[in-house]
Amino acid sequence: xxxxxxxxxxxxxxxxxxxxxxxxxxxxxxxxxxxxxxxxxxxxxxxxxxxxxxxxxxxxxxxxxxxxxxxxxxxxxxxxxxxxxxxxxxxxxxxxxxxxxxxxxxxxxxxxxxxxxxxxxxxxxxxxxxxxxxxxxxxxxxxxxxxxxxxxxxxxxxxxxxxxxxx
Numbered sequence: 059x060x061x062x063x064x065x066x067x068x069x070x071x072x073x074x075x076x077x078x079x080x081x082x083x084x085x086x087x088x089x090x091x092x093x094x095x096x097x098x099x100x101x102x103x104x105x106x107x108x109x110x111x112x113x114x115x116x117x118x119x120x121x122x123x124x125x126x127x128x129x130x131x132x133x134x135x136x137x138x139x140x141x142x143x144x145x146x147x148x149x150x151x152x153x154x155x156x157x158x159x160x161x162x163x164x165x166x167x168x169x170x171x172x173x174x175x176x177x178x179x180x181x182x183x184x185x186x187x188x189x190x191x192x193x194x195x196x197x198x199x200x201x202x203x204x205x206x207x208x209x210x211x212x213x214x215x216x217x218x219x220x221x222x223x224x225x
Contacts, residue, residue: 070112083099
């Protein structure tokens with residue numbers, strides 16, 4: 059079947075995932091992490107396999123220092139986490155993703171998802187190409203105190219743009 063002129067094949071997403079508190083249980087300070095047995099969080103392997111099958115590039119980001127690379131790689135391997143790239147020493151402050159928007163208006167090219175710490179990816183549905191996260195009823199029953207899942211592209215208005223809330 060021929061594609062329309064403006065139609066593009068779907069390009070797999072690039073999934074940037076934090077390690078501690080998102081994929082593995084967050085143990086705290088580096089001295090504790092080094093001695094701790096890594097504990098995989100719920101739903102992580104299922105979601106990561108789903109994204110890998112979809113052709114997503116999986117990049118892991120961590121605030122762990124570069125000197126902890128060997129122990130981090132060992133923890134990931136012990137837990138069966140497969141990834142394309144590991145970025146160490148990303149700091150422990152807020153992580154901000156900045157990306158350009160495509161001129162054809164295909165929608166956001168960057169999305170941020172903030173999950174409650176140590177709840178894993180169980181019951182969470184993040185679909186490449188879509189700007190949404192679904193939290194299943196099962197997840198809410200399992201983790202009633204999980205807190206809010208926050209998702210969103212951020213729009214920065216330039217000169218001449220209407221003020222927020224007036225569009």
